[in-house]
Amino acid sequence: MHSVWFGEFMGTLVLVLLGTGVNAGVTLRKSYAADAGWMVITTGWALGVLCGVVVAQAFGSPGAHLNPAITLAAAIVSGDFSQVWLYWSAQMLGAVTGATLMALHYAPHWRLTPDPAAKLGIFCTNAAVRSPLANIFSEIVGTMVLIVVASAIGSHGVAVNGLAGGVGPWLVGSLVWGIGLSLGGTTGYAINPARDLGPRLAHALLPIPGKGGSNWSYAAIPLLGDLAGGALAGLLLHYARI
Numbered sequence: 001m002h003s004v005w006f007g008e009f010m011g012t013l014v015l016v017l018l019g020t021g022v023n024a025g026v027t028l029r030k031s032y033a034a035d036a037g038w039m040v041i042t043t044g045w046a047l048g049v050l051c052g053v054v055v056a057q058a059f060g061s062p063g064a065h066l067n068p069a070i071t072l073a074a075a076i077v078s079g080d081f082s083q084v085w086l087y088w089s090a091q092m093l094g095a096v097t098g099a100t101l102m103a104l105h106y107a108p109h110w111r112l113t114p115d116p117a118a119k120l121g122i123f124c125t126n127a128a129v130r131s132p133l134a135n136i137f138s139e140i141v142g143t144m145v146l147i148v149v150a151s152a153i154g155s156h157g158v159a160v161n162g163l164a165g166g167v168g169p170w171l172v173g174s175l176v177w178g179i180g181l182s183l184g185g186t187t188g189y190a191i192n193p194a195r196d197l198g199p200r201l202a203h204a205l206l207p208i209p210g211k212g213g214s215n216w217s218y219a220a221i222p223l224l225g226d227l228a229g230g231a232l233a234g235l236l237l238h239y240a241r242i
Contacts, residue, residue, distance in 0.1 A: 002060040004083070008090035009097075011056025012066045012194055016098030018048030020199055023122040024102055028109035042184060046177030053169040064169075066091060067192040069230030073147045076234030088194075095198020099123055103206050116212025123199035125188035125222055126215060135218075136225040138186040142179055143229025146191050148236065149175050155242040190222035197223055 022044025025033035033040065049066070056064035065071045071087040102122075103110075113119060120126070127135045153171045180189050190196040197219065204214040 004061045004063075005086055005090045007056040007059040007061025008065060008087055009094040010059045011052040011061060011064055012091045012094030012198075013052075013098040013101070014055045015048050015052030015066050016095045016195060016199060017101050018051055019045045019195065020099050020102045020122055021105065022048070024106045024109070027113065027118050027122050028106055029112040030109055031106070038185075039181075042177055042180030045180055046173045049176045050169050050173030053172060054166075057169075066094075066194075067146075067226075067230075068092075068194055069143050069192060069226045069233075070147055070150070072227060072230040073234035073237065076231060077238045091194040092198050095194040096202050099199035099202035100206065103202065103208060110211075111209045114210065116210055119208060119211050120203060120213075120215060121188075123203040124196045124215070124219075125190045126218055127187050127221070128185060130218075132221060135187050135221050136228075138183065139190060139222055139225030140229040140232065142183045142187075142189050142191045143226045144233045144236075145179055145183065146175065147230060147233035151233075151237050152242060157242060187222070191226055191229075193223045193226045196226075 022033075022041055025031045025044075026036045026041055028034065052066050053064040056066060063074070065074065065087055068088045068091055071084055071091070075081045075084050110119065117126075150172055153168060153175070176191075179191060183189060200214050200216075200219055203211060204216075
């Protein structure tokens with residue numbers, strides 16, 4: 001089973017499993033990582049991206065998008081939209097599966113954590129201050145930074161003689177860490193529609209004790225904001241040709 005679809009599925013699964021896993025470790029009661037804080041969360045997500053990228057590449061997706069916004073940007077740059085749905089389906093299914101595995105991994109802890117909003121925050125993002133226009137702008141900016149800088153890492157202007165083997169995923173992980181530290185405090189930096197929507201669906205479907213609602217009124221912001229950021233980044237890269 002070595003294909004672009006399976007690589008995207010496995011890479012996104014690992015990314016979301018480890019990313020939502022660090023959220024759970026910091027949030028759920030009786031976890032050894034309880035209350036470890038934002039630095040641990042941003043570091044966990046950065047390493048989750050690193051692991052997801054190398055898994056995707058190993059299983060057949062050399063581009064390792066793991067993110068519908070990146071796939072959209074790549075399609076705009078190339079002008080070829082024929083593979084978009086293949087990538088998106090793998091990414092969404094991988095995200096749902098990763099979040100489900102995380103929920104099973106922490107199964108005994110859900111009953112010990114009384115706050116439904118805290119449980120939801122393990123799966124998906126929300127605004128620190130609810131302001132739809134500001135929130136969607138935050139997601140657009142964060143997603144554009146992700147895509148533009150990730151593209152710059154592999155560009156001719158940076159990697160004149162090519163990046164050394166294995167360096168690229170580390171740099172992309174560092175990029176996600178930087179976005180989390182610098183821009184993540186407003187909306188939780190989804191910067192990836194599958195990362196937010198997939199786990200939100202898992203939250204809605206799984207029988208998690210005392211979970212509350214899945215906050216669907218907010219779900220459009222990371223979905224549309226991230227896709228808009230991907231489209232804008234794709235247009236910039238298409239015309240800049242870095």
